Amino acid sequence: MIDTSILKSITPEHKELFGKVPLQLSHSLPSSPLFSMDALAELIERYPREHYSLVHMGEKGSARKTWREGNIGGLSGKQVIDWIENGRMWLNLRNVKTVDDRYQSLLDKIFREMGTSLPDSPTFNQGLGILISSPNAQVYYHADLPGQSLWQILGKKRVYVYPNTAPFVTGEQLENIALFNLETDMRYENWYDEHARIFDLEAGQMLHWPLNAPHRVENFDCLNVSMTIEYWSDEIRRSQMVNVANGLIRHKLGIAPKSRALKGVNFAGKAIFQKMFKNSKWLKKERAARRPVDFMLDGQNLGQIVNL
Template sequence: MRDITTGNIIADWKPEYAGMFGKETLKLKHTLHQSEWFSDERLANLIEKAERSHYHVNTRSSGPDGKKRRREGEFGGLSGMEVLQAVRKGDIWINLRAPQLADPAYGDMLHDMYAEFETRVPGLETFKHKTTILISSPNVYVPFHSDVPGQMLWQVRGTKRVWLYPAEEPFVTRNAIEKLILGELHETDMPYDETLDEKAFVTDLQPGDMLHWPLNWPHRVENHDCLNVSVTTEHFTREIRTSYAVNYANGLLRKAGIANPRKQTGGLAATAKTALAGAVKFSGLRRQAHKPYTIDFVVDPSGKAGIRDIDPYELRL
């Protein structure tokens, strides 16, 4: 059962928001920050119960060329409270990718979120819902990246600044989206240049703020000087599923030598590409070439930046 005293997750809905959902940036108020789901005790419990395939823990370090690179790590044998201690003093961020598997209450929360949107947005039907809890150190920078499904970001503790960019060139190429969908590109591998910020939508999120943006829009995040806890939710609709299938098929066609396949949103061509994507994806003829993650640190509250280097190994999630 939800323990939010207001009885609603969305706190300031207006009728005009229905036509904006999925098409424009939408910033709303919510009540998740009033819940005990995001106390230190509940978060520590989730960390301790998280299976290795259901979390990421990252930091960024300077390489030989002076550029920051994203690194992947592990919790080791720490307690949940020890991990949170490292986050508070360190330079790391954690993605708990399936909290509902450790505590069904988060599954109820996810169901209620989308039930409220589907009640308020006529004709909206969503599926393949997922949620991730993000726990970040003060001043952590989440690099420029894009996501495949529909996205919402719910701020619970702390403050962060978000930059959003349209899903078009020069911000992101269709080829990059196709590779992301084919599993040939990590979401944070997309190239970024500071000149892109001139046309970005920029906003600060406080506890109780929620941000939604159109499909595949690249974004980046800078946390303020405080521990941050956020929730991301993702979903599909029929339109998003078609976009996914067309991009998947276009990626295959591009690999077959077609230089610039068209991106259809409907009609016979989109139907044909959807069929192609389904046939290839589920036939086993092409296994997704997911890039492995290199694990090269363990969380350590006594270490610099809250981490300790270890001998690297590869992990496929």
């Protein structure tokens, strides 16, 4: 019988450990036609601007704060990939499932498999992103709010996963991510690495880690194509409501929040409070001010950017 499953070699230990510690598993996606170079080039060409991020970044080990966001400009999909292979860039096609139904079907299949083979709580609002990134590029130390996994399709990267507790990640940091999308403004110290789990992720391997566990990534000297999957569960959604409410209490009311409880009277009050403000004009303005788009790719000079 032909094995059409995406996740491979799940063992009884994986079932016990899933969500509690970082787990590296095998998968079959490198052979999927959805991830051929032609398919990716074609996808890039028709990708709506509002659904991608193009980020120019520092080299492995370089100083931080060199993270800038820009536009693809008039390049073809193939040119964009060539550009990335020759530059230091990170293209994130976010929300791929809303742009192309085939990836929605893939996502559904993955969660069906995870639902039967791994004991995670029921999930919703699953998302799928495709990351195409340059040789030696890095993604700085950060944490994500939804449940996450990273699937390597092409190339190789080293992933450092840190404990999801202080000092590696704090409630205030999670609030800032929830309010302002400031994932990469997190404090990072070199000695954190002594407490990280380190994984070399090759094509056909995926990594899943506990909720909010900070991580950073260094590409090896090759073009990298990866897929990110995110998801929400009832518990993750509650935790997000607390992040937003506590952030608003801190930034708008000037009070340091004390509780991160996910139920009870205190939580119920926060649930209402955050709902009133989470789509406010104030918040949108604050967010935009913190992340301007300021360059586009140079079509004439491979590896160069044009300032906007």
